[in-house]
Amino acid sequence: MALSIWERVAVNAETIQPGPLLDPRSLRIYAIILFWMVVCACIFTFTDFTVGTSTFPLMFLCLCWITMCGLVARRYRMARTALLLEAFAVPAIIGGMGLLSIIAIAAVSGPFVDRTLVQIDALMGFDWLVLYHFHAGHPWLMEASRLVYWSFSYQIVLVPLMLWLWRRDEMMWRYIAAFALALIPTILIFPFVPAEGAYNYFNIPLEGLDNAQWKFKPYIEGLRNGTIRDMTRASAGLIAVPSFHAAAGILFLWATAGIRILRWPMIALNIAMIFTALVIGAHYLTDIIAGIAVAIIAIWLAPILMGTARRAPDGEVTMEPVTV
Numbered sequence: 001m002a003l004s005i006w007e008r009v010a011v012n013a014e015t016i017q018p019g020p021l022l023d024p025r026s027l028r029i030y031a032i033i034l035f036w037m038v039v040c041a042c043i044f045t046f047t048d049f050t051v052g053t054s055t056f057p058l059m060f061l062c063l064c065w066i067t068m069c070g071l072v073a074r075r076y077r078m079a080r081t082a083l084l085l086e087a088f089a090v091p092a093i094i095g096g097m098g099l100l101s102i103i104a105i106a107a108v109s110g111p112f113v114d115r116t117l118v119q120i121d122a123l124m125g126f127d128w129l130v131l132y133h134f135h136a137g138h139p140w141l142m143e144a145s146r147l148v149y150w151s152f153s154y155q156i157v158l159v160p161l162m163l164w165l166w167r168r169d170e171m172m173w174r175y176i177a178a179f180a181l182a183l184i185p186t187i188l189i190f191p192f193v194p195a196e197g198a199y200n201y202f203n204i205p206l207e208g209l210d211n212a213q214w215k216f217k218p219y220i221e222g223l224r225n226g227t228i229r230d231m232t233r234a235s236a237g238l239i240a241v242p243s244f245h246a247a248a249g250i251l252f253l254w255a256t257a258g259i260r261i262l263r264w265p266m267i268a269l270n271i272a273m274i275f276t277a278l279v280i281g282a283h284y285l286t287d288i289i290a291g292i293a294v295a296i297i298a299i300w301l302a303p304i305l306m307g308t309a310r311r312a313p314d315g316e317v318t319m320e321p322v323t324v
Helices: 005-014 024-046 056-075 079-106 114-123 128-136 139-149 151-165 169-192 212-225 244-256 260-276 285-306
Strands: none
Touching: 024 079, 024 169, 024 285, 056 079, 079 151, 079 169, 079 212, 114 285, 128 139, 139 151, 139 260, 151 169, 151 244, 151 260, 169 244, 169 285, 244 260, 244 285, 260 285
């Protein structure tokens, strides 16, 4: 009688010498993730924050399940499959916990510092209003900028998958480590230098503007005064300094720089994305510079976190992707 697929898997598993669950390069990354999960659990246990009827918990559990499948795959010597599943799920898990942490910590943030940020920009010769009025006078540019700005959401998923596809395993883990190392200080700095955003600060009417980043002042105020406790009502980018869009743009172009076919398109896309964060993300120039600095430090610290500081990075790869 023919065996079912699960019976065949069980038979094959018995013939394989089990390997480690974790890639040695990922040990400290997973330690950070586990600690962060405990912090998020404490937020929901000891505060009145909720996620309402959102599908976020289900999506988060699915990502954890995908990661666990990756660990099991590595256990049974399917390293490439394991890396694929981790490349998809692990950055998304980090991002999800980061979003929850940002919303929770906004409730204890200090006074808005937009006046100081504008003054620093002025010392550098930058006038946000001039840039805004130029975009406002060219609707096509505003729309194009919005599309480039939101490429951030797709790149979070696609960059690690591209690194997996071109067998940049070492760089994939470095990227994930740097992503976490950039996000954590961004969150920790945020409550000390919150900003209402350029649109609110300069009293630019928000009617008809559908970008959540343009309206984060009421979200932060609602979290402070307790009128917002459903986190899904404030699931917008609340951080001004440092700009995580700017930090992520540097990480994206750095991680893919060794793949020739992607190098220049990714450099162009992410330089443009960083620039669009000024108007579409309501960021000041100071925010952007701070975000770039955070990314550079995270890139430097990533191999130290992985325990591979002395290991030579992957060499350049060819254009031929891997076959599964």
